[in-house]
Amino acid sequence: MAAGASRDTRALSAGLAGLALCLLLVCGLSIAVGSRSIDFSVVVDALGGHAQNSTEQTVVNDIRVPRTLLGLLVGAALGLSGALLQGVTRNPLADPSIMGLSAGAAAFVVLGISVLDIRDLGGYVWLAFAGTAVAAVLVYGVASFGREGATPIKLALAGAAVAAGLWSVTTGVVMTDVDALDQIRFWQVGSLAGRNMPVLEQVAPFLAIGIVLALVCGRALNGIALGDSTARALGQRVEATRALILVAVTVLCGAATAACGPIVFVGLVVPHVARAICGPDYRWILPYCLLLAPAIFLVCDVLGRIVLAPGELEVGVVMGVLGAPFFIALVRYRNLAEL
Amino acid sequence: MTGGVTTLRTAPVGASIRTLRLHRRRSRFALTALLGALAFALFVITLTVGSSSIPVTDVLASLFGLESNEGVDFIVHDLRLPIAGAALCVGLALGIAGTLFQQLLNNPLAAPEFVGISAGASLAAVSGIVLFAWSGIEISLAALAGAFAAAILIYALAWRGGISGYRLILIGIGLTELMLALVTYLIARAQIYDAREATHWLTGSIGQSGADELRALIVVLLLLSPLALLLNRSLRTLQLGDDAARGLGARVETARLGLLAIAVALVAFATAVAGPIAFVALVAGPIAHRILGPTQSSILAAGFVGASIVLVADLIAQQVLPVALPTGVVTGAVGAPYLLWVLVTLNRQGRGG
Amino acid sequence: MTAALLIATTVAACGSDSSASEDAGGPWKFTDGSGETVELESTPTRIIAHSHAAAALLSFGIRPVGIYADVPVEEDPGLKDLDLEGIEILGETWGEIDVEKAATLNPDLIVADWWPVEDAYSGTEGGVKAESKKIAELAPIAGSAQGDSIVSVIEGYEDLARSLGADLSEEGVAGRKQRFEDAVAGFEAAAGAKPDLTALAVSPTNELLYVAVPEHAPELLDFRRWGLDVIIPDDPDKAFPYWENLSWENADKYQPDLLLVDDRSYPENLEQAEKQPTWDTIDAAKAGSETPWPGYWIHTYEDYAEQLESLTAAIDKADPKLGSS
Secondary structure (H helix, E strand, O other): OHHHHOOOHHHHHHHHHHHHHHHHHHHHHHHHOOOOOOOHHHHHHHHHOOOOOHHHHHHHHHHHHHHHHHHHHHHHHHHHHHHHHHHHHOOOOOOOOOOOHHHHHHHHHHHHHHHOOOOOHHHHHHHHHHHHHHHHHHHHHHHOOOOOOOOHHHHHHHHHHHHHHHHHHHHHHHHHOHHHHHHHHHHOOOOOOOOOHHHHHHHHHHHHHHHHHHHHOHHHHHHHHOOHHHHHHOOOOHHHHHHHHHHHHHHHHHHHHHHHOOOOOHHHHHHHHHHHHHOOOHHHHHHHHHHHHHHHHHHHHHHHHHHOOOOOOOHHHHHHHHHHHHHHHHHHHOOOOOO | OOHHHHHHHOHHHHHHHHHHHHHHHHHHHHHHHHHHHHHHHHHHHHHHOOOOOOOHHHHHHHHOOOOOOHHHHHHHHHHHHHHHHHHHHHHHHHHHHHHHHHHHHOOOOOOHHHHOHHHHHHHHHHHHHHHHOOOOHHHHHHHHHHHHHHHHHHHHHHOOOOOOHHHHHHHHHHHHHHHHHHHHHHHHHOOHHHHHHHHHHHHOOOOOOOHHHHHHHHHHHHHHHHHHHHHHHHHHHHOOOHHHHHHOOOOHHHHHHHHHHHHHHHHHHHHHHHOOOOOHHHHHHHHHHHHHOOOOOOHHHHHHHHHHHHHHHHHHHHHHOOOOOOHHHHHHHHHHHHHHHHHHHHHHOOOOO | OHHHHHHHHHHHHHOOOOOOOOOOOOOEEEEOOOOOEEEEOOOOOOEEEEHHHHHHHHHOOOOOOEEEOOOOHHHOOOOOOOOOOOOEEEEOEOOEOOHHHHHHOOOOEEEOOEEOOOOEEOOOOOOOOHHHHOHHHHOOEEOOEOOOOHHHHHHHHHHHHHHOOOOOOOHHHHHHHHHHHHHHHHHHHHHHHOOOOEEEEEEEOOOEEEEEOHHHOHHHHHHHHOOOEEOOOOOOOOOOOOEEEEEHHHHHHOOOOEEEEEHHHOOHHHHHHHHOOOHHHOHHHHOOOEEEEOOOOOOOHHHHHHHHHHHHHHHHHOOOOOOOO
């Protein structure tokens, strides 16, 4: 705690501005680069609406732009929800999959495919959202039994329990319904590919609300990080804050997973990087996550578009492969016990 | 959890302490034996149920070779015995390995599936199925190799002048996510029948493999369990934490490595037999601990609990459910209520966290 | 097992089964798709079959006593419209066969597809439960080999049925084969009339557009043989050579005149594809020139005839000047 307490506000603000600029550049990259090589001048033309080749105009405007915007929002959502979870559970390992939220999304999607015969991406969005919400309610509900309410260890255990139960359901269904398996195995990889304006329109409001909620919670997280009793002594209403934060997490994760399927590492790693840069103050960690996470996410997506052209490698795989060495380096060379 | 050392320091109260310890040891022995009997009873039950109802006496007669009836023998020896045997051995191996992990890493949530070994086995097996159209024993060997490779990799990455349990788990989680991302990718790209085969393997099912893998597991169990019990004494000192143990002159690293290696080997061979069966390793130790009371957990007891869980799960998966499903689906469904039970009881004792 | 054979021979001699076996007492020999020869003391009458093989046998008038399927029988495309009265269902999940129940049926023969790549029959592949593999110990297995043609698969089962004593000149059976032969003739005529017509077999998903490589799809190889130019993609996935993966940005890489859409989740996959902004950059898609393409499940003349007839209609409607390739 002492080590990180005194960081220069001016330096941090400058850092944030620099990061914002970076993010802008990454967005430009995401629009200009893809599995189809399009000249930069054509990209600019397309954005203006007067590209000569109509296919390329469609690719830039109807595929890459919505995809970039979605990547921005989803990346930010994942990064923020990871930071919130780690703060509220005081557990540096927390991320949406540990809390059973991804399992909830997957279970509902697979049930929707098998029982309700839903096959379209728009339908998946609602199912995944509902699944995440149900899992979150279950986890929070179970963890709240008893005097102390939903303490970190109880949340972790409840998350593991709910994940287990939901995983069983999902597996049971795909074992008996090969069609459901055939659909969900693509969704499980986690990808921005094929998500265009309709998906963006569906989830953007939730992502926006979630992001605002998350940023508002920054100060409260600082208190909670000190421990429940300390936080109460400081005048915080711990239960209410915790509930609000979990609502924000549910909205963010739900919408993010709904749009792209389960994505690993963003929620786990980015908060640690942010913390390494700006110390333990959540009023800085959250804005840094807000900018850092989408930057990393979009860069990985762009990489995935290049390496297997004319095909694509899904961003979920890229994040999995690149995120791991990064995370491991983080664990090895920085003592993660210091939060 | 402090066991023998504290009682030594309070020697003047000697006699009554000694009686207490003897009492505890006797009841611990009795309870462990009871658990063993339970596992055996479930083993016999597994042999007696099935689509064709065969009287228990006939089953036992066939089992011990007292009578020879071709039809009954085929069903008992060729169909049911490998299943029951595999369930028993896999459960034993996972139970023992799970409790070893938990004690070594000092964390009740430590389990092979979180530490990355199961993921390594899974990646190797799925690659074999999807990329190389391997079958049967080849898949099991791949799983074995994958488990060991992952264990070595995790250990190497986590080693920095020594092993901290915390770092090991973290790196294990990181590698698990990586490997599972690759597994998901392979399943997405495969032909649907390969994807189905891979998913079936990943779920974990008793009776998935043949006699060779089971024999290997039995040998490993027979060799390594006594070794683990012997090394268990060092384990108690480890539970005091690294610093205290070092102070007592215990050779922490060697003992830890040895027990870790045993645990890894048990999981690897069990996974080669049945695929990654979820949650058995996680819950067997704590359940045994709860049953035996506040003394140290018995590794053997954990093994018996593991065996019982797997046998029950297999019975449910194969006989009770309307559609036959792989065992792993049921253990996942069992893991959930168990964890919830932990929560509720933790709660009542006011130790919620 | 001797008891089983004895019962089987007696039952066959009484002629109560639908399989008309004239030489019920004589030895039976058959070399199947794997190249192995099965020899039994008499013609088998109690047959357990994998779902696809069962569909084939049933179409030739051979009625198995037991069937094991990979999905619930009402959902299996080959079995769902058939009358399975009196046939024991031994499993409806891939990899799980109730071998105990199978044993009580006393089978003489197990029939399932032979997969050369997996070196196994359907139901005994690498990843199934070891117990399921024990079904091979109940009776010998025989089956038609999956290879580079659906026709050869069906013909393989036709040969097996004939050797099992089926009457292939029976009205229904012969009629179905005739319909198939007519359908092939119609297909060849339609394809021949439009030699410049190109077709592309695709499987659209939300993330990618998969283009099928005919070499790994026996139906597509049949179509090519009968004169339809199914485009061969030039850059298949190195690790998974059955498809070339195209990102939706590159959906227009190939411009066929007719799109063959994977029928396994049709028409939902087509609806999803239509929502992709670049789907219409494929001229054939924009013109609505598409038709479902049956993947992997066809095992009978009748099913194949039906599919060929609808494909022929699509070819007739298609405009060979649409696409450029």
